[in-house]
Amino acid sequence: MEKLIGVWIAAFLTLCIYSFLYRDNPFYRFAEHLFVGISVGYGIVLSIHQGLIPLAWTPFWQAITQWPPGWGLTKLIPIAIGLLFFARLIPNYAWLIRYPIAILMGIGSGLAIPNVMQADIFRQVHGTLVPFSQIHAGTLSGSEIFGAILMLIGVISTLTYFFFSVEHRGVVGGVSKVGIIFLMIGFGSAFGNTVMGRVSLLIQRVEFLLQDWLHLI
Amino acid sequence: MLKQIMQIDRRIIFILVALAVIIPTLLKVSFPITISEPTRKLYDYIEDLPSGSTVLIAFDYGPSSMAELQPMGTAFLRHCFQKKIRVIGMTLVTEGATLGYETMQEAAKTTGAIDGVDYVYLGFRPGTIQVMLGMGTTINNIFESDYKEKPLAEIPMMEGIKNYDQIDLILDLASSSTTEAWITYINTRYNQKIAAGVTGVIISQMYPYLQTEQLIGLMSGLLGAAEYETLIETPAKATKRMSVQSFVHLLVFGLVILGNVAFFIQKRENENV
Structure with a gap:
């Protein structure tokens, strides 16, 4: 019975979403808002249970209840830095938010720059x-x-197309035109793959409607 | 006539696309699948692994991409379980937590794989890059327990698996930029072998990594899933859907040609006037 109700709700919401193809309507907006709300709610609950509780609350509680106090207290430092994000809510102390942001940006850049250079530039060359x-x-x-x-x-002609320090005339203009052809082929390939991806979603929903809902196949 | 073609109501095209999907689905039409090199490379890599090896599969997608990526996951897991290769499942995306669990359960049920012995599902942890890098030191520090909250120390399969050193391959099933993050941080830093199965929308961004062997294999959208199903000789959902897909491609192909012919004829007529 539960499965049957689930199938009918899913079928109704699928039709609500596809009704947009005719024109915008309240059924589409209802399904869209429901999807966004459920996605956000699910994400928040999961982040609390899989992130906040095991990574912040449990270590915090262990640190303050442990006796004699040990190395667990060091875990209070990152928790305290994280809490500084909420300083934004108190106008007089809003400047404190700069510290966690600076730490995040520093760590993020430090990790990203050498690895991105290696993965996306050196290895590609x-x-x-x-x-x-x-x-x-x-x-x-x-x-x-x-x-x-x-x-x-x-590679050379496409890079030339994006090289704007020299006017695109003569040899440079010719090479950059070749670059445009390569770019167009790339965009065409991306468009074809996007069509395949979007049609796959339609096929799955039609299959669901015909098989699980209407039992026609 | 040309004017009518150029001003056709887009809803007529929607109806044509719907018919191109519904009719072949009802008639159960099937076309042969040709295997592409990137999918075969992934299959061959798994074929060459000895039984008892370990692979990690990341279900980094949500419901909006499951039509393409779930069949890939199922086919890949079946192959691993049939070869007695141990699988660790996880996700970096909140919506992927349940989808990954369901996919692993489904594949395990059809192959007789046992939870905790042949596979472990770790679920979701927030932090993407921090999670990836943290697992490079100790998986246990990031995932203290599995999806059903059983401590990793009590799971027989996880005995001896500490970090990426004990993992032979990471397969990322992705609909966003997670594959690039796995390559940038884990392949570059730990020299870990990475493969990917991605949606059609982002496949074009992945080919440069294939050429440099930063990806050892690649499954491309629904086609990649159908190819993998063909390789393991278990045609399933993707193979069926790919046959339907061919009809829509023919329709889109025809419409693109018709639209271009009409456009150029009309342009020439306007120039002559």
């Missing part, structure tokens, strides 16, 4: 150039050599 050493060693097939050269042309 390496990946673009390595096939040329393999060409030199004679280990690549004809199609792989063509792919490596095409990749290099694509």
